Amino acid sequence: MERFEARVDKSAGPDGCWLWTGGTFKTGYGRFYDKGKHHVAHRWLLGELRGEHLNWPEERGCHKCDNPPCCNPAHLYIGDAKANQADAMDRSGYDWTRTHCPAGHEYTPDNIYTHPTAGKRCRQCSRDKGAAARRAKGAKPGGFKTHCLRGHELVEDNLYVHPKTGNRQCRTCKNLRHSKWAKAQRAKAREARAA
Structure with missing residues (x-):
């Protein structure tokens, strides 16, 4: 625990985020090496405080603050994947009752996908954004060809x-x-x- 606490910045006070200052995973979560194995720092801490490691994947180390490097026990709780995702969605402030995207496209089953934390996404807007990026790189505008390479009309x-x-x-x-x-x-x- 002393090695762990040496890598935590508690300068924000008891109510603030205690940031992990050691190595991190690509996701931003702290990486802590203990007993020959790398652990996610906040998950390791929750296991130590409870007296036994969390049972992955049923039990998750969840943040109330949505700050991946935070290791303040007051900001952490043990939950399952569904509770963690629902909690993140609630805190995101996203209006899940919307029926149209900001560009005006209707959210139909064929024109929607749900991002785990960012809410509903419009497939048409994603396609339009991709087409604009391709045009910016010099690609020709999309659309169906009217003739094949040998000149036969595609009727x-x-x-x-x-x-x-x-x-x-x-x-x-x-x-x-x-x-x-x-x-x-x-x-x-x-x-x-x-x-």
Whole structure:
């Protein structure tokens, strides 16, 4: 415990965040080495205070302050993943009742994904942002092509849409590739019979 406390800055006082000054994980949580193993600092502390290590993944070391390097026992509690996520969402101040994104796109099942801590996200806005970033790098504007590379028009009777990937292909070119492949297979079969 003395080694642990030597790496905690308690200058914020009893009500403030006690920041971990040692090494950290990429997530910002403190990293503490004890008994041949690296531990998440605040989780190790909760286990030591309780007298036994937390049972991962059922038990989590949760922060009331949403500050990953904080190791103030007054800001920590033991909870499960659902409680931790719900607590973070409540503290985020996000309005979960919204029906449209700030750009006006409706939150439909096909146009929404839920970020664990940042609330609802609009898929259309994400696509638009990605397209703008690609254009800024010099890419041509998106959209469906009207002709294939060989110049065949991609109209309804000449368009094949892959059922799993949604990729659009020219049926004429697809048939030409298949004919070429079938011709090569017949040639191989003739060579095999002749040998």
